[in-house]
Amino acid sequence: MTDRLEIELHNRAQAWALIQGQLYPFLKSVLQGGGRWVLTVTRRKRTPKQNRRYWGGGVLAQIAAQATTAGGRMYSTENWHEVFKQMFIGVEELPNGNVVGKSSTGLTTVEFSEFCTQVEAYAATQLGVTFYDLWEGN
Structure with missing residues (x-):
């Protein structure tokens, strides 16, 4: 048993x-x-499919490959993820006064889906990213 x-x-x-x-x-x-x-x-945390869609060859990879800042600089998937966490999830203050984005690992499937939608909308409208071959994660 x-x-x-x-x-x-x-x-x-x-x-x-x-x-x-x-x-x-x-x-x-x-x-x-x-x-x-x-x-x-409890609510289910984000799924492995959602995680692959966001981290794999999907959302963040396409943003890192296409997005440039005003100075023409490109950034890694990890850097973009940090920016998006701060923008859409919130920040935590460090002992030295700096801030980092709150973790996305505890988000439920619904919350993570909303986070991804916000990231994709921002990347498309503000960064000019065109997404290809994104599939829906459950």
Whole structure:
């Protein structure tokens, strides 16, 4: 018997089917053995597909390859990511008074999707980036 069950819920009908078919039988089994259990329900963090779309050959790579600043300078994907975190997620102050962008790793799938949309819109309208072959991550 396992001591962990993780199920991903997408909509009410699918969730109800999984609760009846997996969660309830699991709880029925483990609760017969006594002890205390914790049930935690959280939003899913960004998916690997979303991460690949943003970091792989997608959004950031295309921005780094096309975008230039007023002085004609180009920047790395990491530098652009830092700028976008500061613009769209927020900043954290360092002990020396400098700031860095808040991490994007804790964003939910919805929040990360919104972040990517903001980045793409800014890059297209303000930096003149044309995106090619972007696919939707789930």
